[in-house]
Structures are given as C-alpha cells and as structure tokens.
Amino acid sequence: MISRSLSPADRFLVETQRALETVFGQPPASRPNPAADTPEVELDAAERRHAAGLMRINHVGEVCAQGLYFGQAAVARDDETRTHLLAAAQEETDHLAWCADRLRELHSRPSLFNPLWYSGSYALGALAGLRGDGWSLGFVVETERQVEAHLDEHLQTLPEADLRSRDILQVMKADEARHADHAEQAGARRLPQPIPSLMAAASKFMKTVAYRL
Template sequence: MIDKIISEVDFALKLFTVPQKGLRTSPSENVSNSNHELSDDDVKQTARLMRVNHTGEVCAQALYRGQLFFNSDEVTEKALKHAAFEEIDHLNWCEQRIKELGGKTSYLNPIFYMSSFSLGAIAGKIDNKFNLGFLEETEKQVTTHLEGHIKKISKNDKKTHAILEQMKYDEQCHQKTAKSLGSKELPSFFQKIMNATSKLMTKTTYWI
C-alpha cells in the first residue's frame, strides 16, 4: 500500500511538472485557422473555456488513477488505462491551444486533482460494476459539458472546434465501453455529487 501511495504522489507531481507524452497530434494541426480571424473577446473567452477543459482533463487523470487504486478486475483496469491514455492527448491538446490563445492553465489544478482522485478511489472501493458505472457517468457528463462549449465558441475558431469534436468522440467511446462491460447505474445522490463538483470546477477555473 505504501508503494502504491508513493507511486501516485510521483505520478501527480510529474503531471504538473513534466510534459506528458501522448500518441496523437492535435486535431487542430491540419486546420487552417488564424487567431487574427477572431475578435479579442472571442480569443479571451475561448482561452478561458479551454482552461476549464484542461482542468477537466487533469481531473480525468485523477479520477482514473483513483479508480485504479483499489481495482482488482483486469478487464476494468484495461478499460480505465486505455481511457486515461487517450485523455493524456486531450490534456496536451488543451494546453497547446491555451498557449496559442495567450491564456494560462488554472492555478487550482492540484486541488481538483486531489478531490477527483478521492472520488475515484471511493468508486473503485465499492465494487467493479459501480466502478464502471462511475466511468460511464463521468464520460456522459463530460460529453454534455463539451457540447456546451462547442456551442459557445466562435464558429470561426476551427482549430478549437476540431479539438473539442475529437475529445467529444473519444469520451463517447469510453462511455460505450463502460456500458458494454456491464456498468451499474450510479445512485442519484452520487450523480449529484459528481455534477456539483463539475459545476464548482467549471465556474472557478474559468476565472482562476
């Protein structure tokens, strides 16, 4: 147990200090779109929304690590690790776009990482079907969240739209995987806790 705790602390520290390596290049790489085509207000708002999405990806890493902490099912472990690895791509794409827009990532990331890890660990401790249900519900809420951002961002910002559309597709695939593995629907109170945490993260990281 001590070794696992040390490993998790090491992972968290590296997440915030060392650039993470993914497999895929950003979907925006092949899109011809300049920030000069956007108004100053569009650039500012999009940078803030992408900061929210970046923190969401930090939370995703924490959730998956928390879920894996007590998990003993090999199939669930494979699904969680696959999802987490794809989320590293999302993390990189969001951070890259934030920099291109002249924005900054959130100072609150470490706090949300710790809270998300704890929530994931609770889900993983209960049972495997619940753990998969937690994965499904997480991806469902993230998909809804991304759809909202896609509507808010200027249609002229094709780079950001390309990123968010791919992220949305990946999240939907993760949700379907969890369901196909026999996920259990979460109790309404647990869904409400997840939703409240998500709203808190969204509202604070938009500004900080």
C-alpha cells in the first residue's frame, strides 16, 4: 500500500515502476499456475494461432486491469478502498503472469500496444477515482462483469484440446467474479448509461486489435 507520507516525486517513481513492470517486465505470480499439472496437447497451426490470439486478448485485459486498479488506488480517498484495489491488483498480476506463460508456450507474444492499453486504463482509473471511491468501485464492478462475460466466450471458443489455456481462464473467471462481488459489498455505485456501453465498445475495439497485434 502506498503511504500518504510519500512525496509527489516518490509517488511518481512508484507508479512509473509499476507501469514498467506491467508492460515490459515479467512480474511473478503469487499463486501456482492453474495449468501446471495439465499435460500439453499438440495443436495444429490454426488452433495454436487462435488460442494465442485469445490468450493475447486476456493478457491485454490484465494489463488494462493493472492500469485501472493502480490509477484508482493512486487517488483513492479511503485507505480501505486503496487496500481493496491493491489486493485485487495482486490477483490480476497472477493472471498477467499466467497468460504470459501460456503465450510463450504457444510460441506467441503479448500485444505490441500494451503501453497504450496500460496508459489509457490508468488515466481512466484515475478519473474514476477522482469522482469518489463509490464511482471508482463502480468501475471495478462493471469492468469485472464485462471481463467475466468475455472469458465465458473464450472458454466456449478455445480449441477443445487446449486444456492448459482452459484451466487458466476458469480460475481467472472465478477471481473476476469475486472482485466484482467484493467491490459491490464495499459500496460500489451503479454506473449510469452511456458509461457501461462506452466501456463495452472500447473493450470490443481492444479485443479486435489485440487478437492479431
């Protein structure tokens, strides 16, 4: 948790380090990879490309989640809200590491636009947080519900033989649902339209680009 006694320069350095670790580093997971004991199955070229595209989307989603949570935590007014956001961010770090591992196994790479995805999400998180902790938590709920929905879609469209990706996504889906539930219990405000629709449109654009790039 960031102490309120940190100077503006210290805060800038902390946030810069977080951004660099998320976008360019390899932050370690705090939990074992859910697919660790699942045997690898040979996929044909088309199946491997499709699985890699889906896992790249999910990796981008975790980059965005880190940006959103860190942006919100940086301006949170309540210490309990900040702690809640940073705890959720740690679980998202696990997801980020697992998706990166799976991309390497599929002989693929993260999105080329991760710096853009992170910076945009950080700015959105900070703007939401400046409106107040209730609004900030409302963004958490809406984001996690939308992520939960697209993970459901990916679980349906993954190559049937790709059990390793499937194991990872199932744990991620359960975590995202829990994050949304906790944010609701912590006092999240319901976001009015058109905010959820705009978030969904931005997510669709991101997924379209990240699948290939």
